[in-house]
Amino acid sequence: MSREWNIVVCVKQVPDADDVSIDPDTGTLNRSDAEAVLNKPDYNAVETALRLKEAVGGTVTAVTMGPPFAKAVLEAAVGLGADDGILLTDRAFGGSDTWPTSLALAASAEELDGDVVICGEESTDSSTGQVPPGIAAHNDWSQLTYVEELEPRPENDELVATRDIEGGHEEVAASLPVVVAVGFGMNEPRVAGLHRKIFSETEFEPEEYSASDLGIEESVGLAASPTSVGGMDTADPVEREREMVDSVDELVDKLQSEGAI
Ligand SMILES: Cc1cc2nc3c(=O)[nH]c(=O)nc-3n(C[C@H](O)[C@H](O)[C@H](O)COP(=O)(O)OP(=O)(O)OC[C@H]3O[C@@H](n4cnc5c(N)ncnc54)[C@H](O)[C@@H]3O)c2cc1C
Numbered sequence: 001m002s003r004e005w006n007i008v009v010c011v012k013q014v015p016d017a018d019d020v021s022i023d024p025d026t027g028t029l030n031r032s033d034a035e036a037v038l039n040k041p042d043y044n045a046v047e048t049a050l051r052l053k054e055a056v057g058g059t060v061t062a063v064t065m066g067p068p069f070a071k072a073v074l075e076a077a078v079g080l081g082a083d084d085g086i087l088l089t090d091r092a093f094g095g096s097d098t099w100p101t102s103l104a105l106a107a108s109a110e111e112l113d114g115d116v117v118i119c120g121e122e123s124t125d126s127s128t129g130q131v132p133p134g135i136a137a138h139n140d141w142s143q144l145t146y147v148e149e150l151e152p153r154p155e156n157d158e159l160v161a162t163r164d165i166e167g168g169h170e171e172v173a174a175s176l177p178v179v180v181a182v183g184f185g186m187n188e189p190r191v192a193g194l195h196r197k198i199f200s201e202t203e204f205e206p207e208e209y210s211a212s213d214l215g216i217e218e219s220v221g222l223a224a225s226p227t228s229v230g231g232m233d234t235a236d237p238v239e240r241e242r243e244m245v246d247s248v249d250e251l252v253d254k255l256q257s258e259g260a261i
Helices: 040-054 068-080 096-111 131-139 194-200 248-255
Strands: 004-011 013-014 036-040 058-065 082-088 116-119 141-152 158-165 166-176 178-182 208-210
Touching: 004 040, 004 131, 004 166, 013 068, 036 040, 036 068, 036 166, 040 058, 040 068, 040 116, 040 141, 040 178, 058 068, 058 096, 068 082, 068 194, 082 096, 116 131, 131 178, 141 166, 158 178, 194 208
Parallel strands: 004 058, 004 116, 058 082, 082 208, 116 178, 141 178
Antiparallel strands: 013 036, 141 158, 158 166
């Protein structure tokens, strides 16, 4: 008989993209204007984690690294069905770029004895897509990115993924432990049930890990971050034109007359 899996799902708190404005003087994002929400691609990650648990058995633990109020995204994940949540919070994490962020998430996945770590494709605020491969690299685990479908093979301790590659798909099998970055929109995330939502908002308390709890206090924060931002610029919005057509034939004629096809 195969064993059950420890599934870790990484969820990030981001400013609601619909609310974010740009400071015209500094060219930086006015993050404080926007409501803090669960990164949209991470709904696909939570859904994937819950479906894996339904297929294989085990537990789903949501992990986030952020300030104390990032607890809200753990509540969202627990409301959707995650069994537990861990908050990585410490002043020492401040200023971390993707390298220490991945390190902290990797260390927590090890601490939780994770078999599978599920992440979203990318965040909607920094959008590097570097964190899932970073977690795999720090722990020397397998990685599956741009995943469209997942098939667990618990009898072999394996996950088989259909990956989106330019111009097609490929099927790849990876041995556990494995880090998976799921494609944005790869599934239809469930809606939180009322009882679970009430539990997550009234009774659930995440366990907190500091950098020293994970033994990485010397390797996180601004000083441990190799990235430096050289400058920033804003692009003016492009003026868009639009024309309505009544039929596909008319559309084809228009495109032909414009030389577009
Ligand atoms: C020089 C530099 C300094 C920075 N300083 C700060 C700072 O002071 N404060 C600050 O808030 N940000 C800072 N950032 C941004 C920060 O590095 C990123 O937000 C973070 O590393 C995650 O990268 P990303 O958003 O591109 O994740 P991606 O790689 O695009 O995310 C992919 C997936 O990884 C998971 N994931 C990503 N981040 C987290 C997380 N924190 N917790 C759980 N899961 C996660 C999610 O599943 C997500 O869908 C800085 C970035 C740079 C380059």
